[in-house]
Amino acid sequence: MRKSFLFCFFIVLLSIIFVLRAEVLESFKVDVPLRVYDKDKFVTGLTRNDLVVYENSQEVKVESLCLIKKAKIKRSEGVMEIPPFTSRNFILIFQATEYTSKIADNIEFVFNQILLPGDRLILVTPEKPYHFSPQTLEKYTKDQLIDSIKKTLKRDISMLGASYESIVKAMRRIIKFLPDELGDKENIKQYLIQYKQLLGDLNTLRKINEPYLLELSDALKQVKGQSHIFLFYQQEFRPIPDYQTINDLSRTQDYKLDDLADLDVFELDKSIESINVKKMQEVFADVAVTFHFIYIKKSQGRLPRLIWIEHSVDMFNTFSKLARETGGIVETTSKPDVAFQRGAGTAENYYLITYGSPNQTRDGSFRNIEIKLKDKAYKVIHRKGYFAK
Numbered sequence: 001m002r003k004s005f006l007f008c009f010f011i012v013l014l015s016i017i018f019v020l021r022a023e024v025l026e027s028f029k030v031d032v033p034l035r036v037y038d039k040d041k042f043v044t045g046l047t048r049n050d051l052v053v054y055e056n057s058q059e060v061k062v063e064s065l066c067l068i069k070k071a072k073i074k075r076s077e078g079v080m081e082i083p084p085f086t087s088r089n090f091i092l093i094f095q096a097t098e099y100t101s102k103i104a105d106n107i108e109f110v111f112n113q114i115l116l117p118g119d120r121l122i123l124v125t126p127e128k129p130y131h132f133s134p135q136t137l138e139k140y141t142k143d144q145l146i147d148s149i150k151k152t153l154k155r156d157i158s159m160l161g162a163s164y165e166s167i168v169k170a171m172r173r174i175i176k177f178l179p180d181e182l183g184d185k186e187n188i189k190q191y192l193i194q195y196k197q198l199l200g201d202l203n204t205l206r207k208i209n210e211p212y213l214l215e216l217s218d219a220l221k222q223v224k225g226q227s228h229i230f231l232f233y234q235q236e237f238r239p240i241p242d243y244q245t246i247n248d249l250s251r252t253q254d255y256k257l258d259d260l261a262d263l264d265v266f267e268l269d270k271s272i273e274s275i276n277v278k279k280m281q282e283v284f285a286d287v288a289v290t291f292h293f294i295y296i297k298k299s300q301g302r303l304p305r306l307i308w309i310e311h312s313v314d315m316f317n318t319f320s321k322l323a324r325e326t327g328g329i330v331e332t333t334s335k336p337d338v339a340f341q342r343g344a345g346t347a348e349n350y351y352l353i354t355y356g357s358p359n360q361t362r363d364g365s366f367r368n369i370e371i372k373l374k375d376k377a378y379k380v381i382h383r384k385g386y387f388a389k
Contacts, residue, residue: 030356032383033383034350039379046373050374065353070349078354089121089228093232094153096296106336106337117138128156167198171198175239179245227288241306329346357388369384
């Protein structure tokens with residue numbers, strides 16, 4: 001009798017465990033924002049049957065699909081346990097040293113054409129971030145917000161610009177004196193040391209680095225909805241001596257061959273790619289971020305005894321890769337307002353699909369997501385994966 005009771009109790013216990021495990025399995029859902037384009041036109045007629053979805057190369061079943069336009073669900077199919085949160089987060093980051101009317105036009109466009117009730121705005125200037133919650137955006141009029149943000153942006157960009165110009169002016173002063181010191185090895189060496197220090201100071205003016213982006217992604221985990229980051233990066237230049245002066249320095253009788261390494265500060269690209277693109281791609285994919293990169297062209301006038309070289313090649317290469325990997329736009333332009341309008345259009349329409357992960361272990365690993373279309377040659381853009389936490 002006792003054995004029979006224990007056996008029945010064991011069977012019931014196993015049943016409870018299997019039920020609980022099934023509930024845990026069912027609860028581990030993955031949401032994937034999806035954009036599909038026929039050339040530049042968003043495709044609106046897709047269904048679950050048009051999609052083939054893989055997680056870590058294993059095919060999974062799409063349980064639900066929603067078509068979302070301007071933060072409203074226009075069509076849905078399948079079973080949705082929880083209605084999707086459709087409000088959006090817009091993060092505008094400005095790394096610029098010169099405030100222009102084209103930059104100001106972006107602020108007006110955000111408030112007049114993009115933001116909807118429930119959306120959140122984060123403005124990141126060269127000085128600090130400014131957060132505008134949905135409640136804050138509703139508290140003030142559009143004109144009040146536009147005017148305030150324009151003034152703040154102009155002030156903060158001008159502060160960075162003043163620091164940038166001070167460093168560049170000191171570099172130009174060194175370059176001006178170099179030709180007069182060709183016979184004095186020690187003086188030349190001191191000038192090159194000073195220039196190298198100024199080069200380091202120039203790099204410290206860059207606020208958009210890997211620690212900052214990681215901190216931003218952590219903050220975005222705390223808010224609901226899709227996030228769209230727009231980085232406005234103004235082209236950077238620095239002065240170096242003209243080629244005749246560099247040749248004269250390298251041929252100076254008292255300047256030995258072993259000392260020529262000091263001249264590497266005048267190489268065309270001494271900046272270093274300091275952001276791990278693959279790592280940032282995974283981090284942004286985890287929080288469903290679309291990263292857009294708008295590279296603002298800037299011109300420099302001619303001056304005697306020096307030439308201007310681009311100092312932001314590393315930033316262009318890094319952020320271009322990151323934007324392409326997250327489905328964002330990459331634009332090199334003197335009209336950032338036009339580029340911004342094109343990028344903002346990607347936030348208007350998208351699908352949201354949901355599937356159950358075939359691996360229910362929350363081991364913290366990054367799991368790759370791949371989505372293909374059956375028999376359709378369209379461009380497919382989606383988050384590349386997520387961390388199973």
